[in-house]
Each structure stands twice: as C-alpha cells, then as structure tokens.
Amino acid sequence: MSIGRAFLEALESLSGNKLRSGLTVLGIVIGVAAVIAMLAVGRGAEASITGSISGIGTNLLFVFRGNQDDSVRNPKPLTMSDAEALGDQFSAPSIEAVAPALQGDATVAFGGEQTAPQLFGVTPDYFQVRNVTLAEGELITEEHMLGRASVVLLGPEVAETLFGHPDGVTGETVRIEGQPFRVIGVLESKGGGAFGSEDNQVLVPFTTAQARLIRRSSSDRVDIIFVQAVSGDVVTQATEEISSILRTRHRTEVGADDFTVFSQQDLLTTFQSITGILTVFLGGIAGISLLVGGIGIMNIMLVSVTERTREIGLRKALGARRRDILIQFLTESSLLSLIGGVIGILFGWLISFGVGQIAAASGTAFTPVVGMDAVALATLFSAAVGLFFGIYPANRAASLEPVEALRYE
Amino acid sequence: MATNSTSNVIEARDLRKVYKMGEVEVEALRGVSFDIRRGEVIAIMGPSGSGKSTLMNTLGCLDRPTSGEYSLDGESVASLNDDQLAGIRNRKVGFVFQSFNLLSRQTAITNVELPLRYSGNLEGRRERAIEALKAVGLGDRMTHRPYELSGGQQQRVAMARAIVNNPAIIMADEPTGNLDSKVGKEIMTLLLNLNKEFGTTLIIVTHDPTVAEQTQRVIRLRDGLLDGAS
Numbered sequence: 001m002s003i004g005r006a007f008l009e010a011l012e013s014l015s016g017n018k019l020r021s022g023l024t025v026l027g028i029v030i031g032v033a034a035v036i037a038m039l040a041v042g043r044g045a046e047a048s049i050t051g052s053i054s055g056i057g058t059n060l061l062f063v064f065r066g067n068q069d070d071s072v073r074n075p076k077p078l079t080m081s082d083a084e085a086l087g088d089q090f091s092a093p094s095i096e097a098v099a100p101a102l103q104g105d106a107t108v109a110f111g112g113e114q115t116a117p118q119l120f121g122v123t124p125d126y127f128q129v130r131n132v133t134l135a136e137g138e139l140i141t142e143e144h145m146l147g148r149a150s151v152v153l154l155g156p157e158v159a160e161t162l163f164g165h166p167d168g169v170t171g172e173t174v175r176i177e178g179q180p181f182r183v184i185g186v187l188e189s190k191g192g193g194a195f196g197s198e199d200n201q202v203l204v205p206f207t208t209a210q211a212r213l214i215r216r217s218s219s220d221r222v223d224i225i226f227v228q229a230v231s232g233d234v235v236t237q238a239t240e241e242i243s244s245i246l247r248t249r250h251r252t253e254v255g256a257d258d259f260t261v262f263s264q265q266d267l268l269t270t271f272q273s274i275t276g277i278l279t280v281f282l283g284g285i286a287g288i289s290l291l292v293g294g295i296g297i298m299n300i301m302l303v304s305v306t307e308r309t310r311e312i313g314l315r316k317a318l319g320a321r322r323r324d325i326l327i328q329f330l331t332e333s334s335l336l337s338l339i340g341g342v343i344g345i346l347f348g349w350l351i352s353f354g355v356g357q358i359a360a361a362s363g364t365a366f367t368p369v370v371g372m373d374a375v376a377l378a379t380l381f382s383a384a385v386g387l388f389f390g391i392y393p394a395n396r397a398a399s400l401e402p403v404e405a406l407r408y409e
Numbered sequence: 410m411a412t413n414s415t416s417n418v419i420e421a422r423d424l425r426k427v428y429k430m431g432e433v434e435v436e437a438l439r440g441v442s443f444d445i446r447r448g449e450v451i452a453i454m455g456p457s458g459s460g461k462s463t464l465m466n467t468l469g470c471l472d473r474p475t476s477g478e479y480s481l482d483g484e485s486v487a488s489l490n491d492d493q494l495a496g497i498r499n500r501k502v503g504f505v506f507q508s509f510n511l512l513s514r515q516t517a518i519t520n521v522e523l524p525l526r527y528s529g530n531l532e533g534r535r536e537r538a539i540e541a542l543k544a545v546g547l548g549d550r551m552t553h554r555p556y557e558l559s560g561g562q563q564q565r566v567a568m569a570r571a572i573v574n575n576p577a578i579i580m581a582d583e584p585t586g587n588l589d590s591k592v593g594k595e596i597m598t599l600l601l602n603l604n605k606e607f608g609t610t611l612i613i614v615t616h617d618p619t620v621a622e623q624t625q626r627v628i629r630l631r632d633g634l635l636d637g638a639s
Contacts, residue, residue, distance in 0.1 A: 005526075012514065013514075016514050310510065311512060314510045314512075315523070315527075316495060316498075317469070317471060317498060317504050318498065318499065318504070318523055318524045318527060318570070319495050319496065319498050319499020319500070319524055319527040319528060319574075320495060320527045321491075321492040321495045321496070321527070322491060322492060322495075323492075324527055401472075402471045402472075403466050403471045403472050406471075406506070406510070
C-alpha cells in the first residue's frame with residue numbers, strides 16, 4: 001500500500017469526526033506554538049543582550065581590585081601608576097588605551113529636583129575606551145583635568161530628571177554634593193548595560209572627583225581601570241599582559257592575584273549562558289504542553305480503536321496483516337500531530353511576531369527570532385509525539401483477534 | 410495431504426477446538442472430519458451452541474483448531490501464523506456476513522477493492538472491482554455509499570467484495586438473516602448463480618431450512634460433533 005494512499009485514507013477517516021480531530025490537533029498546535037514562540041523569545045533576548053553588551057565599548061576590559069573568591073586578604077588598591085604602567089607600549093603591546101576612573105554615588109540637584117546617579121571621575125581617554133559619544137556639548141579635556149574644573153557631563157536620564165528634557169541643558173549649573181558644577185554636555189543614550197543603566201550617570205574630570213567628591217585613603221588610588229585592547233582578537237593577550245604587569249607591581253604570589261581582569265568577552269559568555277538556560281527553561285515548559293497534546297492524541301486514538309473494533313475485524317478477515325492495521329493507525333496519529341505541527345509553527349511565528357510588535361511599541365528594541373532549527377525541532381518533535389503516542393493504540397488495534405473483533409458490538 | 414486434493418477444496422480431519430473460559434474448558438468442536446469437493450454448495454446447520462460458528466471460523470481461517478488437520482485448497486492451515494492466515498483469507502476465502510460489514514464512509518467500489526489492497530497485487534484493481542460489482546448487478550451503484558443503498562444492495566456489495574479476489578471458497582454466515590424473505594431469496598439466487606458461473610465453492614451457515622434446501626448437502630452439528638453427516 002502506498003504512503004500517499006495511506007495518508008489519503010487516514011485523512012478521510014479523520015475528517016469523519018471533524019470536531020474530535022480538530023480538538024486533538026489543537027492540543028498539538030498549542031504545544032508546538034508555545035515551543036516555537038518561547039525559543040524565539042529566548043533567542044531574541046539573547047540577541048538583544050549581546051547587542052547591548054557590544055554597545056558598552058569595543059574590545060573593552062575591566063580591571064578591579066580584589067579577586068572573585070575573596071581569597072586574598074588585604075588586596076592592594078589599584079593606583080594611578082598601575083594605570084600608567086598598563087599604558088606602556090612596550091610591556092603591553094596589545095593595549096590600545098587605558099582609562100582609570102573613580103566611581104561613587106553622588107546627589108545631583110538642580111532647582112527643586114534632585115537625583116542620585118552613579119558618578120565617575122574620568123580622564124579624557126575614557127571616551128575613546130568606553131565608546132561614549134555626546135548628544136550635545138563637549139568632552140572632558142586635559143585642561144579640565146589640570147584645572148580640576150567644576151564641569152560635568154550628564155547622562156540623558158539625569159538631564160531628563162533634573163530639567164524635564166534631555167537636551168538644551170549645556171551651560172546650566174547643577175549642584176553635586178552641594179557644590180556647583182557647570183554642565184558641559186549630555187551623553188548619547190545607550191540603554192541598559194551591564195552595570196545598571198548607562199544613562200543614569202554623571203561624568204566629572206578625574207582630578208576634580210579625586211579632590212572634591214570621592215575621597216579615598218590614598219590620593220593615588222583608582223577604583224576601576226578600563227582598558228581597550230588593540231582589537232577583538234588580542235583581548236586574551238591583553239588580559240595576560242595586564243595580569244603580568246599588575247602581578248609584578250603588586251608582588252603577589254602565583255595564583256593569588258589581588259585584582260580581577262574582566263573582559264567584555266567574559267560578560268558576553270556569562271550572559272549567553274544565562275539566556276541559554278532561560279531559553280531551555282522556556283522551551284522545556286512549552287515542551288510539557290506538547291507532551292500533554294501527545295497524550296490527547298493517544299487518548300483519542302484509543303477511543304477510535306475501540307469504536308472501530310468491528311472495522312478492524314473486517315479488515316483482518318479480508319486479509320489485512322498486523323502490519324497493515326498498525327500502519328493505518330500510526331498514519332492517523334502521525335497525521336494528527338503533523339497537521340498540528342504545521343499550524344503550530346504558523347501560530348508560534350505569529351505569536352513571536354506579536355511579541356516583537358508589542359516590545360517595539362513599548363520602546364524596547366527586542367526582536368524574537370524564529371530559527372529554522374526551532375522549526376525543524378518542533379516538526380520532528382511533534383511527528384515523534386504522534387508516532388510515540390500512536391504506537392500503543394495502533395498496537396492494540398493490530399493485536400485484535402479477528403473473530404473477537406467481528407463479534408464486537 | 411490426501412490423495413484426492415485436486416477435487417477436494419476442504420479436508421477436515423478430527424478438528425477439535427477448546428476454549429478456556431477462566432477455569433472451565435469448553436469443547437466447542439470434539440473431533441469433526443469431512444471433505445468438501447470443489448464447486449460444491451454446502452449448508453452448515455445446527456442449534457446455537459452446537460459449534461457452528463467455531464466451525465465456520467475455523468474453515469474461514471479466522472481461527473486455528475486446537476488440534477486436528479485442516480487443509481484448504483491444498484494448503485495445510487493448522488500450523489500457520491497470524492500473518493500467513495491473513496494471506497490465506499485474502500487469497501482463498503470470500504466472506505459474506507449477516508450484517509454486511511461494509512465500511513460506511515466508503516463508496517461501493519472502494520469497499521469492493523478492500524481485499525485487493527491487502528493482496529499486494531494492485532494492478533487493475535479498479536477494473537476488477539467494477540467487474541465484480543457488475544457480476545452482482547450493481548453496475549449502476551458503484552459510487553454510492555452504504556447508507557445510500559438498501560439492505561439487499563448492501564449485501565450485494567459484500568458479495569462483490571467476496572468474489573473480487575477469485576477465492577476458492579465463499580463463506581456466507583446467515584447471508585439472508587438481516588433481509589426480508591423476498592430480498593433474501595434474490596440474494597440466495599445470486600449466490601447460487603456465482604457458484605454456477607465461477608465454480609466457487611459455497612459454504613452457507615444458516616438457521617433457515619428453505620436456504621438449506623437449496624444446497625447440495627447439509628452438514629449438521631450437535632454438541633460439537635457431526636450429527637448424521639451428509
């Protein structure tokens with residue numbers, strides 16, 4: 001018997017009870033659509049996070065004091081001279097630029113409004129290293145550094161909070177910790193980043209912060225050093241160079257670094273593994289609904305076998321072998337799940353599209369990605385579900401004794 | 410194998426069938442032996458519980474005897490497995506049931522084609538089905554579905570289905586039982602005509618003495634044994 005013929009017959013038999021077949025198919029449709037949509041949302045989340053991390057700055061490395069498991073007691077603080085050593089072209093050829101920074105909280109006020117953004121004391125190199133651009137105004141320069149000028153760059157969110165609008169605020173004077181600072185510019189909006197919102201921060205000259213805002217025990221001290229590698233390919237070498245320079249300078253024992261070098265690559269890897277787990281988790285939950293749909297198929301096929309006992313008996317009397325009956329019922333169950341799978345893929349794609357539209361309407365750039373692999377997976381999985389849950393009922397049908405089956409009322 | 414296997418289409422030797430109903434064993438056939446010649450028209454009669462149905466199921470290869478020898482059209486059947494039995498049923502036996510047993514959603518012609526589908530020989534099956542339907546006088550009802558046909562017409566479709574594979578025997582189980590007497594008579598005439606025309610051996614299980622009268626020989630069963638054979 002040809003496959004096409006078997007399918008045609010199964011289709012005919014299923015269409016004999018449209019409501020029942022439809023409801024059974026619906027179970028699979030929901031399962032497959034959920035799997036497709038969830039995987040797409042997971043993918044989209046990954047893509048959007050990857051994108052925003054890339055926005056932090058190209059080839060960026062972060063150097064912090066202390067290590068990740070706190071195993072070293074009394075870690076030496078990072079200093080301005082550490083930063084200068086890292087900038088040495090000969091001992092660190094893979095490093096393009098170095099930007100030490102002080103980091104702290106500060107209260108910024110204008111008129112009656114006030115807010116508490118992150119405050120960074122930065123050098124002019126910061127803008128290149130962090131890939132920061134301005135929406136308006138000018139950058140912090142060497143002159144500002146030398147003069148410990150009371151100037152500030154506002155993040156767009158800060159400007160919005162203080163002035164009610166994120167632009168046209170250059171030249172205004174705000175108060176930071178009660179001291180007057182002239183606004184020389186506003187940063188370009190970057191959206192959420194790895195360390196909270198990049199938009200909710202203010203930047204002042206390093207020297208100004210050191211002298212007047214963020215007081216540290218040692219005057220030479222810095223909180224974080226941003227390092228730009230020459231290119232993405234040498235990020236690993238750059239990490240090595242930083243480590244070796246700092247080990248020498250801090251005279252640490254082998255395996256007991258009192259600093260941490262964190263690359264953007266590490267960040268990406270971390271976030272990718274998080275979104276990967278998220279995707280598997282969502283897909284798994286959706287998979288459960290597909291499983292429930294499969295049980296629905298099994299249920300309906302069992303009912304169908306019981307109802308058609310006489311027909312099975314007749315077919316056997318006319319010469320149908322075990323295999324013929326098995327194929328007949330397996331074809332029906334696979335067809336149910338296959339139809340459900342196809343409709344489910346369409347539905348899942350529609351849902352993903354809808355989620356994307358909603359995200360776009362609410363201002364978050366987030367595009368769910370329906371991958372071909374997800375589609376293939378869903379198709380395979382739904383066909384497998386149909387086969388798996390069809391085997392038991394089909395086997396039951398095939399094992400019926402013709403005499404008994406013919407006598408069945 | 411018996412020496413006269415060419416003229417005997419059925420040879421049954423000491424057929425026994427035991428059913429286990431829980432703890433109790435019921436002997437439905439207790440040693441039945443007979444031959445049926447090719448082209449013969451036979452009636453099997455007997456009160457209910459006499460083993461009539463069991464005998465018919467055994468002769469139709471729907472079931473195996475517990476012991477004894479049975480050969481159908483020269484093939485020994487007793488030791489075959491389920492799929493081999495299915496093959497024998499398909500090639501050598503045509504069934505006509507009391508309740509017609511047609512596939513209700515399929516057309517007459519598809520119903521008639523059904524045995525051919527399982528025979529593996531699909532060539533020209535439509536033509537053969539049309540031929541069979543014409544032989545039972547339903548040439549003009551080929552695309553009708555069972556619910557669009559009268560009882561007599563449905564039984565004719567079943568008969569066309571029984572002869573489509575050119576079987577050695579036709580097993581008819583109360584073929585007129587669900588029909589009124591006039592239509593029943595037509596069906597009987599048609600069955601006898603098929604026997605005359607194609608030489609197919611005809612075995613009819615019946616309660617009805619007027620049906621039995623039209624056959625050449627009656628096999629009577631009582632309590633699982635032949636009762637004054639032929």
